Amino acid sequence: MASSTPRDSKAAKKQEKDQAGSPQAAGKRRRAKKPPEMSLDEKLAKAFSHPLRAEIVSALNERGPMSASELEAPLGENLTNIAYHMKKLKTLGFVEPLEPEPVRGAFKTKYRSLTRMLLSDETWATLSPESKAGVSFAAVREVFDRAKAAIKADTMDSRDNRHIITIKPALDEEGWEKAAHLLEETFESLLEIEADAANRSPEPSTRFPTTISILSYESPSSGPDS
Secondary structure, eight states, rough: OOOHHHHHHHHHHHHHHHHSSSSSHHHHHTSSOOOOOOOHHHHHHHHSSSSHHHHHHHHHHHHOOOOOGGGHHTTTHHHHHHHHHHHHHHHHHHHEOOOOEEETTTEEEOOOOOOOOOOOOHHHHHHHHHHHHHHHHHHHHHHHHHHHHHHHTTOSSTTTTTTOOOOOOOOOOHHHHHHHHHHHHHHHHHHHHHHHHHHHHHHHHSSSSOOOOOOOOOOTTSSSSS
16 A cells, blocks of 8 residues: 655645646636626616515515514415525625514514615516516505505595596507606606605604605506506
């Protein structure tokens, strides 16, 4: 049986050191570098590549911080699936964990949303049809749930200048593009109005929650009043 002597061992170590400094080894180290940071649009597309992730973010935006187990009932999903997708959203930076809370001898971690689910047209175009349907379903359900809660709480008609407007225009491509642009400008203006209100009334108790829903979509040709 062959055995290595101290001299053989020194020679082997020198050879390993020379190989580590070789161009080939340097190339391997370069290839092992951390992958480039994803752009925001890429992160959004990845975050909402599964419809359940959109529903999780929507629920956290609506209800505030919740744990994976607390999301089971409102989302109708099992804990394992919710926990898996919550972890993916955390990795991408769309939710963050809060300080664990002691509950009956164990700890429960709640998560809060760090995004309002704002997807650009470019990002939306990269999503699969299934993901688009999931995101749309979550968004429309939020509109419905908020309206239902306002009716139940008698706040829907508490202000004389509240608005519920539905129009059904027949548009061509240019008209659709103009309408889409107008809604984008309206959205940006509403964010500015919200910021101005916070500056004027920094104390949260002096402001009140509102809901302004903006939807635009192509209607089916066989729909009501088509």
